[in-house]
Amino acid sequence: MRIRGGGRYSGGRTSRSESFKRAHRVGQKVRGRILRWEDEDLAWVNIDGDPLLANIPSGPAPGSVLAFKVISLNPQIHLQALHGGGGGNLAPALTGVMGFTKARQTFESLIRPHAASLQDQPLAERILTLAELLRTPEIGEAHARVQTAVDGINTLGADRTLSYTPLLLPTAREQATFVKRGVGEFFEVIHEFTLGEFGDCQLVCLHKGERTSYRIKVGRASYAKPLTHLLQKTEALPEHAEFLGAEVLTGAPGGMLSRYFSG
Secondary structure, three states, X not given: OOOHHHOEEEOOOHHHHHHHHHHOOXXXXXXXXXXXXXXXXXXXXXXXXXXXXXXXXXXXOOOOEEEEEEEEOOOOEEEEEOOOXXXXXXXXXXXXXXXXXXHHHHXXXXXXXXXXXXXXXXXXXHHHHHHHHOOOHHHHHXXXXXXXXXXXXXXXXXXXXXXXXXXXXXXXXXXXXXEEEOOOOEEEEEEEEEEHHXXXXXXXXXXXXXXXXXXXXXXOHHHHHHXXXXXXXXXXXXXXXXXXEEEEOOOOOOHHHHXXXXX
């Protein structure tokens, strides 16, 4: 992806630009997630908590994670899209993740009219209803494209395996599940999603033998209790699991998907 004008960003307000300049240096690699489109080729991008306007003519979907290199900070902020050649598997990662986020957005837009009713159903019934919906050619083909993108990402050799499990919380957007196996019987499952007023969230489950525990990560501490209640209601929480508490979700935009750009 090429950023017009070398990747010129403006913060809209001086405080945003100055905040970005103080927190970054020339030559640094940064990641940003598309928040929304302002115009045909102008989008708001969240980079390390700073919402900035970016000139991006190629039209990636909201939720897409892009990687950039800081070219200059003064007098204006200039970023350049990374295409590989210094980040290992960066080019395949960019292609794979962008393909996944685009396919996921298409599927989620098609399933959205059914999402609320799906979420109100018990999990067993929800599985049957989704299977019926997937027989609809348009929805079934969109879901297949998501799974193909997932398979492609999993060939990159990352330390976690990606899967797509929209049934856990049908009204959520940008869902993705990551599994990392540890030593012996231990493995970790992280389900991340974006949900209405809660914003970005993660459900982190830890499994070792017959013991399972979990914690919830969300943008504000006050959201933890209502989010936990919702996850219990939708049967998204593991059965007979120990609750380890809630944490404020922090980190780079793009959540776990951004790990594919590390290096």
